[in-house]
Amino acid sequence: MPVRKSYVLLGSVVVWIFLARILNGRHTLQIATYENTFFTSFVGERALSIRGNRTESTAFIYFFNPIRGVIDGFVQAIRDLIAVPAPNSVIPIIGWLGVIGIVAFVVFATSQWRTALLSVSLLLGCGVLGMWQFTMDSIALTLAAVLLSLAFGLPLGIWAGLSDRALRVMTPFLDLAQILPTLVYMAPIALVFMIGAASATIATMIYAIPICIRITSHAIRTLNPAPVEASLSMGSTSSQTLRKVQMPMAKQMIVLGINQTVMAALSFVVIAALIGAPGLGNPVISALIIRNVGQGFVAGIAVVFLAILMDRSTSAAAKRQETFIPPSAQDIKRKRLTLLITGILAIVTVFISRTVLWAAIWPKEFMVARQVQEITNDVTAWILENLFIFTNGLKDLISYSILNPLETILSQSPWYLTVSMIICLAVVIGGVRTGILAGVLAMCIVVSGLWFESMLTLTQTIVGTLLTMIFGMALGIWVGRSDRAARSLRPFLDAGQTLPAFVYLVPILGLFGPTRFTAILTGVIYATPVVVKLVSEGIRSVPTTLIEAATAAGSTTRQIIMKVQLPAAKKTIVLATNQGLIYVLAVVVIGGFVGGGGLGYLVIVGNSKPELQGKGLIAGACILLLGVIFDRIMQAGARRSS
């Protein structure tokens, strides 16, 4: 059966390529960037009237604008506290020394002195890089977004953990949120809540809340049922059981959920700058625009520092919940004493940071930003000059060998041919229902009028996914088979998953120029860690008895990988491909900033040209449609293969 399936697939691809050759250039639905279709101009007009009504319509006066006001005020309050000069002042309420003192105290109180020391050095690092105020702005925004996300996410997550019905209602939204590229919902949010911290906070929440809900509900659902049943049978009410049994048991997992929420919010700090958020995103984006690799690098390092700081301090707090050894009286005493001392130290630092200028605003003498920038720029210039043949050769190789032929097939063939191909693919892999869904969604793209651009984006996504899978599978198998590899690659995988793609987009742009390849490579770097993680988990979950049996039968390592581990991990690999594709898609569209063209460019141009606003919004919807089509096909495929 699977053999026949792959023959059908191969056959249809051959037919498709053949027909695409014959019908090349017909019915491609290509329109120029400045042209609108009936549909896009309709949406554009609606959007313009929303803009115009923002001061008058009741929905805005009584709903959206108050929300914006409250969130803006909340963020501003935190910023006044640590980041920007407070009202009627030239310094923030707490200067840099005070912030460091407080962070040290809080981290020390919730985890241990080692983490506190790490946090302090990371913060000092951000200051030395000349990024203090940007870092504080980012912390303020992240803090606000995380607090609000938890306020919504934790209760919803607990609810979804307790009630099957709630979970069923939420699941489709959670799934959708997971494949929703961030670039897509920024424009609609900015349309309603305007440019500024409020929009950025809400966009971050949309990204972070689903993660919080998922982990919290999972935490409650995977609890050992025995204590819960015992509690209920002893006559506790369900709310008592929740508070006294389920919550304490799930606590560690929930703290992990908070950690993930923080990381999700943090991965948003850069892209949030596009809708006017203060913080580290600003130097990164401006580096992208003026193509200053050094500046992007400096700001990028600050983002990395911030990510490590947030991750380590929250995950250390989660780990501390693990110890069940009761502290001795002496331990308690010592802890209280050290807490008291560090607390007093924190107060002293705050006090100093409010009385002396050097402790309030990071002194210019303690910055190496300029030097780091110059060194980075020199290195990049050297690479550009001396490795041009390699970088350019690699780019041209990929462009001429895969990218251009595939783009010709997808974008230059008639739309009905490609739609049929997508339906055919969906039916073969996922069954008739998936086929119908894929067909309907593909037709939505056709009707929207942005078919041609969607095909450009699809081409880049497919090429990116192919490359991701090549790297991801190789590394994943390696990590899955060797503990040493797992240990040494772990930090890179973690970093890759939390680093905003914009951070490495700048150097890649420096190396490969404004091309589609730059967009694709950025997507590959973003997606590879998650693929490696999934593939290695799949390989590891293959029962050892199977491998032992194969070894006993005299199989070589190669045979074990090809004949035992990969087939047994097939489902995970399909899911990994799916994740890879979604990740690549989310980042490839950002490539519109750097010459990648396609739907991403339309989203971006829609932000800056009113006459193309409708087109930009529709382009966002098309990105989502593409994501959903392939997500559904692959998910169905994975379900069937198990």
Add this chain to the structure above:
Amino acid sequence: MKSLFRPRSAVLSAVIAAALVVSGCSSSVNDSAGEASGDCGSWAIAMHAWNGYTASAQVVAEIAKKELGCSITQTTLDEGPTTYDAMEAGTIDLIIEDWGGGRWQEWSDRGAVIDLGDGGNVGLIGVYVAPWMAEKYPDIVDSKNLGKYADLFKNADSGGKGAWYEGPPGYTTIGEKMVSANKLNFKVIFAGSEAALIDGFTKAEANKTAFIGYAWQPWTLHAKLPNLEKGHVKFPANDWVDAATASGLTDYPSTPLKKLVSKKLNDSNGAFMTLIKNFKWTNDDQNLVALDIEDGATPEAAAQKWIDAHADIVKKWLGK
């Protein structure tokens, strides 16, 4: 078991937090900071991405901070509606150089954005080839002859046609119309940024490779490639203002660049408003500052250098 000492540490933390607040209230560094904010108030300047804009905005910001004691925030924002929206929302007060050619009309009708007139710089957009090409193929700078040279411009990303690099997303561009109206065998590629164009022109000139793209004045690239103007491809004289109605057969218009302010700033009538009203300088002035920035000076230092050298002009702007 840990509950043994958790409540206590919680109490302790609370005490310390309270102490923090108290110590926070007790003193402030404001007096020692020297330049206390005067009655100028605090204003937000939109920072658009190109170097020329940075130059103008930074000069204004430095004067406002040093001479008037204003507290100035500078926010990086995309040109166009996003910024106009921010002005309407009250988070941005000034655009020092707007190329939009009236795109703010909707906002201006609602009174959210006020046009303060020209800032003295005149924007001129055009299609340029790398200057060496103009020497080698003298007739290339006539739009009628572009077509026959299209093959020179082929590369990996241009799909068998010539690669034609357009300006960043927010800029007024009609490249696609030019290509189709003149039936040129070019593919329009949106380079995405000013830097990509600078890179494209300078590399092409250095390596004698082909490049055609979007360029404009005032622009620092003209100082780096003094011959750049020779590569300006001539299209028939301009006959449009709104890019939406352009035919693509004629050239870009020259645009006096505007100063736009928020309603709040316009109503303030303070010292900062006077400065903005009087601010006016030439393309050469702007290029001086922009070039320093491009060569690695911080915007602050570059702006200060110009201010120090032009005290008389600054005085005039301040209305003294």
